[in-house]
Amino acid sequence: MEPAFGEVNQLGGVFVNGRPLPNAIRLRIVELAQLGIRPCDISRQLRVSHGCVSKILARYNETGSILPGAIGGSKPRVTTPTVVKHIRTYKQRDPGIFAWEIRDRLLADGVCDKYNVPSVSSISRILRNKIGNLAQQSHYDSYKQHQPAPQPALPYNHIYSYPSPITAAAAKVPTPPGVPAIPGSVAMPRTWPSSHSVTDILGIRSITDQAPNGLPAVSSFVSASSMAPYPAPAQVSPYMTYSAAPSGYVAGHGWQHTGGTPLSPHNCDIPASLAFKGMQAAREGSHSVTASAL
DNA sequence: CCCGTAACGGTTGAT
DNA sequence: TCATCAACCGTTACG
Numbered sequence: 001m002e003p004a005f006g007e008v009n010q011l012g013g014v015f016v017n018g019r020p021l022p023n024a025i026r027l028r029i030v031e032l033a034q035l036g037i038r039p040c041d042i043s044r045q046l047r048v049s050h051g052c053v054s055k056i057l058a059r060y061n062e063t064g065s066i067l068p069g070a071i072g073g074s075k076p077r078v079t080t081p082t083v084v085k086h087i088r089t090y091k092q093r094d095p096g097i098f099a100w101e102i103r104d105r106l107l108a109d110g111v112c113d114k115y116n117v118p119s120v121s122s123i124s125r126i127l128r129n130k131i132g133n134l135a136q137q138s139h140y141d142s143y144k145q146h147q148p149a150p151q152p153a154l155p156y157n158h159i160y161s162y163p164s165p166i167t168a169a170a171a172k173v174p175t176p177p178g179v180p181a182i183p184g185s186v187a188m189p190r191t192w193p194s195s196h197s198v199t200d201i202l203g204i205r206s207i208t209d210q211a212p213n214g215l216p217a218v219s220s221f222v223s224a225s226s227m228a229p230y231p232a233p234a235q236v237s238p239y240m241t242y243s244a245a246p247s248g249y250v251a252g253h254g255w256q257h258t259g260g261t262p263l264s265p266h267n268c269d270i271p272a273s274l275a276f277k278g279m280q281a282a283r284e285g286s287h288s289v290t291a292s293a294l
Numbered sequence: 295c296c297c298g299t300a301a302c303g304g305t306t307g308a309t
Numbered sequence: 310t311c312a313t314c315a316a317c318c319g320t321t322a323c324g
Contacts, residue, residue: 009320018304018318040296049320054298071317072306 013047020068030060086111099123
């Protein structure tokens with residue numbers, strides 16, 4: 001369930017334990033960093049732990065995406081019962097068959113595609129552990145046959161509404177084993193660790209859906225867009241503080257198609273820049289940089 | 295002081 | 310329907 005209010009960290013920021021920060025804040029972190037603001041200052045301004053700022057920035061640098069990784073779920077198994085069944089069949093038909101031959105056959109027969117075909121070593125293990133002493137667990141297989149050759153299409157459904165196309169394009173999967181990351185290609189088939197399906201990325205769904213009538217109030221908008229994880233009660237969202245800012249731009253997808261860098265500086269002039277309550281930071285008078293940046 | 299990262303307690307979601 | 314489990318989360322604290 002989701003806590004309407006999160007906990008408060010040492011910096012006075014609100015967070016929900018176990019859940020990702022709202023996209024609006026993640027975005028803000030990246031933007032500020034691109035403006036040249038130091039991570040420690042970003043941390044203080046947004047009241048997000050420096051560890052988190054560091055992590056988000058590192059991820060952004062590496063993948064080009066500000067989105068959190070896919071949470072939950074199980075890694076899709078390549079050795080599905082169906083696959084095992086086929087392997088057993090091959091083995092029974094040709095006891096001398098090599099694992100790599102089985103692998104080729106799985107591909108040739110369309111049982112698997114190049115993204116989910118088991119490795120030769122996995123096949124060997126299957127032969128050893130499951131087929132070797134196969135008594136008859138066939139019924140086990142039969143249940144769940146419907147598993148269509150697992151399409152890596154959308155394993156996850158994060159509803160992160162992150163409208164920005166760039167993210168989509170730029171988002172490379174962390175280390176998709178075997179998936180050639182085609183930068184810029186929307187079609188990138190995702191495999192496990194990745195996280196966002198194209199639709200999710202592009203999917204503005206949650207935004208549009210939730211704002212049927214046009215211009216949503218800022219607050220609702222933000223909560224909708226920043227989202228899912230924080231179905232924040234509309235107005236009391238712990239993150240309200242930041243609401244003004246990003247909303248417009250997140251929604252406006254204004255950022256990025258500039259083609260060049262994903263986050264062009266101009267974005268920063270985001271209105272409001274608002275409301276950063278944090279602004280008081282300025283009062284500390286310490287660094288004007290930060291203040292000015294806002 | 296800054297920053298990377300491990301430990302920690304937590305949530306999520308496919309199986 | 311419920312439990313399990315492995316993935317991720319952000320904060321904290323340490324180096």
